[in-house]
Structures are given as structure tokens and as C-alpha cells.
Amino acid sequence: MGELPNDILTILEALARKEITVDEAEDLIRAIMERRDEHKSRKSKKSYIGKEFVLNAGEEFVGKVEVVNGKAIINGRLVGDLEVVFGDLVFSGDVTGNVQLVGTNIVWNGGNIRGNLEMVGCSYKGAKPAVDGRVNEVNNFFVNGILGMVRNLIVKPILSGIKIEE
Numbered sequence: 001m002g003e004l005p006n007d008i009l010t011i012l013e014a015l016a017r018k019e020i021t022v023d024e025a026e027d028l029i030r031a032i033m034e035r036r037d038e039h040k041s042r043k044s045k046k047s048y049i050g051k052e053f054v055l056n057a058g059e060e061f062v063g064k065v066e067v068v069n070g071k072a073i074i075n076g077r078l079v080g081d082l083e084v085v086f087g088d089l090v091f092s093g094d095v096t097g098n099v100q101l102v103g104t105n106i107v108w109n110g111g112n113i114r115g116n117l118e119m120v121g122c123s124y125k126g127a128k129p130a131v132d133g134r135v136n137e138v139n140n141f142f143v144n145g146i147l148g149m150v151r152n153l154i155v156k157p158i159l160s161g162i163k164i165e166e
Helices: 006-016 022-042 141-160
Strands: 044-049 052-055 060-068 071-074 077-079 082-085 088-091 099-102 105-109 117-120 123-127 135-138
Touching: 006 022, 044 052, 052 060, 060 071, 071 082
Parallel strands: 044 060, 052 071, 060 077, 060 082, 071 088, 082 099, 088 105, 099 117, 105 123, 117 135
Antiparallel strands: none
16 A cells, blocks of 8 residues: 555544544545545546647646647647647647657647657657657658558548537
């Protein structure tokens, strides 16, 4: 079993010293757990299929963003991960997590990626962002050919028949 968080440990120590009652300790622990649950529920996941996700400068989004066959414009702060598959990315923002790009056309305008950057079969131009983690890039004729076939023969026909409503 792992170590207890400091706030819970402090409550248990106060209980052991008889500075608070069992009921008070339970109430405090319950309040801490509710606060943590509330923080977790604020994190969300946004998936965009054939659509555009825009995070403007000065804005912040907490959670994971997935864009498939669409466009992501990241000029603000994304507290989480970003995945773009067979889409377009315009980037000058700040991502605290990992960025994974597959078959994506990218326009870099600087910015920061706090996690890892992984690109497979991508084309890009502009000034790359600063990356704190690893940078993995797979970009060769074979991979690009396979990804192009998958995009044109499978992804586009399947997605063209799907209607998504919010």
C-alpha cells in the first residue's frame, strides 16, 4: 500500500492526538475526497471527427483533445494531451501533456510542449515548438504511402457517411 496524502495523514495524526473527534475526522476526509472528485470531473475529453477545435490565445482547456480528419488550432494553453489523426494542426500554444500526430499537416509557430511529441507520417513547416520530453518522428516513403492509402480508402469514405450531432 502506498503512502497516505499529507492532508489525510495530518487529519489522522490530529485524531490520534485527540485534537479532533472521529466524526470531525470523517467530515474532513469526506470534504477532501469531494474536492478531489470535483477536480477530476473538471477534466474532460473532447473528440472532434471532421470538425475544427480552436483554442485561442489566452484561453485554457483542461483535458484531452482528439481530432480525427479535422483541424486543431492551438494558440492557448491545453492542460492535457493532444492527438490529431489525418488532420491539420496550427500550433503556437502551450500543451502540458503529450502531443501525438498521425498523417497530419502541421504549421508550427513556436509554442511549448511539456510532454513528448510523436509524429508519424506528418508534413510540417514553420518554427517547431520547444519540447521538454522526447521527440519521435517516423517519416518515410513506406509509412507515408500506407497512411495515405488508409486515409483515402478507409477513413474518408467511412467518416463521410457519419453525421455527428452535439
